[in-house]
Amino acid sequence: MTGATPITPDTEHRGLIGLLPRGWRPYALLARFDRPIGWWLLFLPCGWGALLAGLPNGDGWRIGAMLAGAIAMRGAGCVYNDIVDRDLDAQVERTRSRPLPSGAVSVRAAWGWLLALLAIGLGAWLAMPLPAKLWSLATLPVVAAYPFMKRITWWPQAFLGIVFGSGALVGFVASDPQAVFASRQGAQWWLYAGTILWVIGYDTIYALQDVEDDAIVGVRSSARRMGAQVRTGVALLYAGALALWGAAFWTVRPDPLALLALLPAAVHLGWQLVTLRPADGANALRRFRANRDAGLLMLAACAVVGLSGL
Secondary structure: OOOOOOOOOOOOOOHHHHHOOOOOHHHHHHOOOOOOHHHHHHHHHHHHHHHHOOOOOOOOHHHHHHHHHHHHHHHHHHHHHHHHHHHHHOOOOOOOOOHHHHOOOOHHHHHHHHHHHHHHHHHHHHOOOHHHHHHHHHOHHHHHHHHHHHHHOOOHHHHHHHHHHHHHHHHHHHHOOOOOOHHHOOHHHHHHHHHHHHHHHHHHHHHHHHHHHHHHHOOOOHHHHHHHHHHHHHHHHHHHHHHHHHHHHHHHOOOHHHHHOOHHHHHHHHHHHHHOOOOOHHHHHHHHHOHHHHHHHHHHHHHHHHHHOO
16 A cells, blocks of 8 residues: 555554453454444434433433443444454455454354344343334344445445434434424434435545555445545535534524534534545544544534523
8 A cells, every 4th residue: 555654453452452351352352442433423423313302301311321332332333344344354454453354353252242242232222212222123234234335335334324323313212202392303304314424424534544455355435436526525425414414403493593503513524624635544534533523512512402492
């Protein structure tokens, strides 16, 4: 590969991972516990939905259950993805040090670890009301199909968006299962649609790290599809996300002031685009990780709009 910056591997023995017993570390790395950005990005839309719904039943504890579920299910998703992709990962410089292609964890042990994580996720799922349970189940076929999409479509990021974005729906109906606030209905769909575009945008940035290796091994991605127009493509995705989120806010609270709550998140997303250097993998990784902060700004905006309307 070309470029002035070194490749950042997908597994790093740092922070709390380095304090674990040596035999546990490969399993923590397999679930990406060393990279919390993934569960942040899975959990934050859940929080958006719950707060935008206004927590009418006072069930704020469910946000904690969704956080636990997000950590477990993101880990399970990573394990499953690595089981499916272990041969491809062995051919990519950034991913060949992952526990499965490196031989640190056997495929059989990985399946056992996957089942353990799913059991934790099941506990969080059982804490949700029935509508939230059903929405969670509806995404499982897409979860199962996602690792294969990079082989058959240029837009595997769209499938990731459907899965990660669904947290907005789950959080909304978990907070308001009886839809007691009729004026808010429809907001969850605008929120979900916008979140799908946001996920496609930030995962396109993430995929910039691998465009050369992906071209060699035949893996498709939105980053490769956009090519030299990747900055424009991500800009359009982010702009669409903000417009749809604005529609969600307006549905909950038809007041121009409600739209101002989106301004900090909009500025942050704009900063990502202005400072993005597509040819610099390290820069792309930092801009991808910065979406945790964008998500936290959106969380604050949902709290302002959703809770102030009560």
